[in-house]
Amino acid sequence: MNVATHDLNGSVVVVLGxxxxxxxxxxxxxxxxxxxxxxxxxxxxxxxxxYIDSSGIASLVEAYQTARRQAxxxxxxxxxxxxxxxxxxxxxxxxxAIADSVEAAAALV
Amino acid sequence: MTPLDRRFPARPERLCDIRRAVAxxxxxxxxxxAVVGDVVLxxxxxCQNIIRHAYHGEDGxxxxxxxxxxxxxxxxxxxxxxxVDVARLCPRPLDELRPGGLGIHFIRTVMDRVxxxxxxxxxxxxxxxxxxxxxxx
Numbered sequence: 001m002n003v004a005t006h007d008l009n010g011s012v013v014v015v016l017g018x019x020x021x022x023x024x025x026x027x028x029x030x031x032x033x034x035x036x037x038x039x040x041x042x043x044x045x046x047x048x049x050x051y052i053d054s055s056g057i058a059s060l061v062e063a064y065q066t067a068r069r070q071a072x073x074x075x076x077x078x079x080x081x082x083x084x085x086x087x088x089x090x091x092x093x094x095x096x097a098i099a100d101s102v103e104a105a106a107a108l109v
Numbered sequence: 110m111t112p113l114d115r116r117f118p119a120r121p122e123r124l125c126d127i128r129r130a131v132a133x134x135x136x137x138x139x140x141x142x143a144v145v146g147d148v149v150l151x152x153x154x155x156c157q158n159i160i161r162h163a164y165h166g167e168d169g170x171x172x173x174x175x176x177x178x179x180x181x182x183x184x185x186x187x188x189x190x191x192x193v194d195v196a197r198l199c200p201r202p203l204d205e206l207r208p209g210g211l212g213i214h215f216i217r218t219v220m221d222r223v224x225x226x227x228x229x230x231x232x233x234x235x236x237x238x239x240x241x242x243x244x245x246x
Contacts, residue, residue, distance in 0.1 A: 019128075022157050023121040051128070053153050054215060058208035065206070082146065089218055090211050091203045 002048070003031055009106040011041040011073070017048030020056030028056060032063035039070055043105040047078035052086050064096060073097075077105035112137040113175040118168070119160045119188065127173060128153055131184075134175040138182050140242050147219035148175075148182060148240055154212035155186055155236055158198075163190035163234060181221075182240045190233040195225045 001024035002017040012035055020028060035042050042063065060076070067074035075097040079087065087093045099105035113134035117123050131152045135145040152173065159171055172187040200214035217223055220238040228235035 019125060021121070021124050021128075021153065022160070023124060051149075053150065053157065054209075054211040055157065057211060061206065062208040065208075085146065086150070086215070089215055095206060 001025075001028065003028055005031070005035075008043070008102065011043050011106045013043045013045055013077075013102055013106070015045045015048070017050070019051040020049060020059075021051065021053050022055045025053075025055040025059050029059040029062065032059060033066065036063055036066040036070070036072070039072055041073040042067065043075045043077050043099075043102055045077050045102045046083050047080055049080045049083040052083045054090075057086060057090055057092065060096070061092070073108065075099055075105040075108060077102045110138070110177040111174065112177070113173060115174075116170050116172045117156075119156070119164050119171045121157075121160060124153055124156060127156055127171075131173065131175065135182060138175070138177045138242055140182060140240075144182075144240060144243055148184065151216045151220045151238055151240075152184055152186070154215050155238070158212055159186065159188045159190065159234070163188050163193050165190075177242070178239075180242050182242050184220075184236075184238040184240075186234075186236040186238075187228060187232045188234050189231070192228075193234050 001020050004015045006013050014031060064074045077099045078101055079098060113130055115130060117127050128149050131149050132145050135148045156171055169189055174185040176183045198213055200217055220240050222239040224237045226235050226237055
């Protein structure tokens, strides 16, 4: 799993890639929850996610719920086909804010 | 035909190896990419449950076996942890938004049959999952 962050138009873009599984998802959770503690608007760029399991999805759900409690923004962007398949299995494609591109997600903020 | 019959340490850092081995075995049996992806997800989620809820993070092994039976792919996962109460392995309602508890839902959704037959002598638990292979990839 690769995770890197950069700023874009006032949001923090979390660029997520590779395989997000039980071994690596705690690191994703830590990155996301630190950003939530800073009350930053977050866009997760999921274009390069080759695989995500329920533990990775759980990290996204926890960050989303925290953002919602804080009236903050948490958006998924450019979701890869394998990741979208798993989001749909969990019916979370109807819960998360999902944008076609990182730029579109950042513009929503 | 048994394209995979291998013992893995029940550790999160070995899930990647398990996924690779399962994907190769499913492809050997002629599964299309989408079916391979479903089987990999189901095995990964089941192995996570074994690591977390059967072994509770302690050392142990998982035997991953994949067979072709007629037009079906059959996965068998054997662990050596204390027997788990399978009646408690229920998927949670999806309209209840919370971080955990999705693994069993994924397994039951992507596989055609999920069963817990009696484990072989000396083993703790046996999970048997069946997926119809479908047409050639």
